[in-house]
Amino acid sequence: MPKAGIIYNDVKPIAKRVAIEIKDKLTAFGWEVFLTVGVGGMLGYSNPNSPVCHTPIDGLTPPGFDSEMKFAVVLGGDGTVLAASRLVAPCGIPLLGVNTGHMGFLTEAYLNQLPQAIEKLVAGDYEIEERTMLAVKVFRQDNLLWEALCLNEMTLHREPLTSMCHFEIAIGRHCPIDIAADGIIISTPTGSTAYSLSAGGPVIIPGVPVLQLVPICPHSLASRALVFPNNEPVNIYPVNTPRLVMVVDGNAGCYVLPDDRVYLERSHYPAKFVRLQPHEFFRILREKLGWGLPHIAKPTSVELP
Template sequence: MPKIGVLFNDIKPVACRMAQELEETLSQEGYEVCVRSSQSGLLGYSQSDQLPNPTPMDALIPEGFDQSMAFCIVLGGDGTVLAACRQIAALEMPILTVNTGHMGFLTETYVNQLPHAIAEVQAGNCMIEERSMLSVQVYRQETLLWQALCLNEMVLHREPLTSMCHFEIKIGHHAPVDIAADGVILSTPTGSTAYSLSAGGPVLTPDVPVLQLMPICPHSLASRALVFSETDPVQIFPATPNPMVMVVDGNGGCPVLPQDRVWVERSPYSARFIRLQSPEFFRILREKLGWGLPHIAKPTSVELP
């Protein structure tokens, strides 16, 4: 029998209970099961007064996880999925995501459907959908200060967020541009339905090989979202004397000083999601975000008073 991994959000009682039940059930069926918390995938925030000590991106792999695993079951909400993708990206392991949270935009199935979902995966009645990830690094001169893998987006802004500042941004071989805004969002197609969407950016289907740059509250009528090839690396220089804060996937980041630069490129690793049926992105948009819902039909005739 193959080896199966389980990553769960250990602050959610439902996920904790399901992880224990899964370990018992799968072990009785003869599988070798490795159960670990998703907490090591959470980034945390580095402090400006700490010495640089960047964690290697492939050092987040949970103890006991390796490439011999058939797949990994992730129990939690979208935040848990984001953390799990960072933890096992280097193993290129497919994940079956189970929603024990609220929105569950990135999850594939629910707790009450999990036994059926596992049976379908074991029978090979599934497919793998790959999602692009980003490699985010912060440099001071040539010294690497901080780095992380990112599935949704990287956000760079001032604190307080309402203070406008300037960003000098260079995309690929193109000439640098200056953007005046409260901040900037650099997102993958997966992240186009997250913070970028709330900031007014377009929705991108996950299979499009592009990245998106979205200014936050830009101070210009001409400053809008830019979509470009994911093969182009991005350099961001904070063209302001005030410190900034970088946040990755909404749960961690680091300070960025005026002399620093941020380097972002497509990661060689991808998130690999197990899909029990052919991915239907528009259905997910409709169910989770209410996009494309039919309007109530207008009456064919109106009686005048």
Template sequence: MGGRKVGIIYNDTKPSALRAVKDLSELLAEQGCQVVTTPGWNGILGFSHRQGPICYTPIAQVTPREFDEQMEFAIVLGGDGTVLTAARQLAPVGIPQLNINTGHMGFLTETYLGKARTAVEQVLRGEFLEEVRSMLEVRVLRQEQVIWEALVLNEAVVHKEPFTGMCHFEIVIGRHSLVDIAADGLIVATPTGSTAYALSAGGPVITPEVQVFQVIPICPHSLGARGLVYSDQEALVLYPPSNHEYVILSTDGSSGCYIHPTDRVHIARSRYQTRLIRLNPPEFFEMLREKLGWGMPHIAKPESVELP
């Protein structure tokens, strides 16, 4: 089939997204485009069972078969969770993604469902910009064998099960000395992930273009334990606590596996990147203000209000 090739990744649990798939597919077909659709759950790797064998899909094999280098761009219909799973599928083949919000927060989305047709038409005319976001490659090694891996846009989290109780995690960043951190868990986040779980755990907000990652302790048992921002050119190796049978690795909230005391977790910048389609020049501070209330002006109480 000839013509321009466009993909659609959608959240198949939302009726609004399902209706939008039909509407946008018809629009693209009218413009002579070949349309390929797939639900977002293809990018959810799932969680390995503690007692069962570890099964995983290698990073380069998560992309659906028909989503290839000939695809001009992909439309993502859903909330931030769908955007994260779509990024895992699209980044290995370098497909830009236009994220259309059918969820709630929509921090990573570019526009809303009511403006979807206008947005797609604008992209088809070539009137858009691209913003590139760095990603993590997370690998679990048992001896020297990779037993699990994932491509990550937001963060990787390692914690004890159940999610209470202190552990001693050891990490090595690049050529630097080993560090012991006593905490409930650790978060390793990208600049994109700095506004997600890492923010809730007390980490700093990092603008997307800064070439760093951060490691944030979760409920650290020390007044001296603080988050650390480090160069994304250095890999981080995490050694799980030896006094617990298992800890859990979770990536972007939709995939993960159990880690044995003798395993190690290798986290490094990926050669793959997420390519976000922007309809206007991106304004990160405006997004922080709109979505998270950052930098809102302080408004004093009117003088006419009598306080008790």
């Protein structure tokens, strides 16, 4: 009996209702279906009384989800897709994102397209696209303190955000660099259209084997976004007191003390996404972010007297 999963945002009533409908439909087709909520991939924020909320990367997979599962349908917005990617990436389960949220940049289909999407899933009529993920780890005196998978970006900054921070950053074998800024972002190509874009970083087409470092409001005109190969590990040494806060994909993080070390590397677990049609990244940029739209109103020629 083939296996499928459903991951939904239980805060949205429509997502919960549709999840049950999909389960009933797939069960009628002879599939074994497992349901879970996306909150399991939310790793939790730190607070002064509990600075570390640590769950191992391989410890988030929900019951019933394993490498034998053909696919999992994700019902929610981009936040649910980000959480779902952490849940199932270690098992290699492809995700079909169905937008019940706002932007839905990471989703593949809308609710009104769901019947046709389910037919294609059952028939195996789809492709699988892989996206780079980061393994983010915090070490204290060489002891692993915290870790998480990251699909979009890792952000490191002071609380509050509008305070200058100083970082020493070593990328691969290259000599360390010093950056003074409100914070820094290490982003994947998938995350290049998220926070790093708002901070002035470039858009990177998925599949390009790079990462990028983006300073947030840097103090120097020379500190700008840097793109580098994704096989280069990154070590970050904060030099601020008393602490910084690190946030991964906008929904998980921990405090980082001056003697801690933040380590990032390309994860050997890629995120896998179901594509029901050939993935056209420029079309998504145009539809979601308005990139490359033609000028509707153009200046008319005016004869001067």
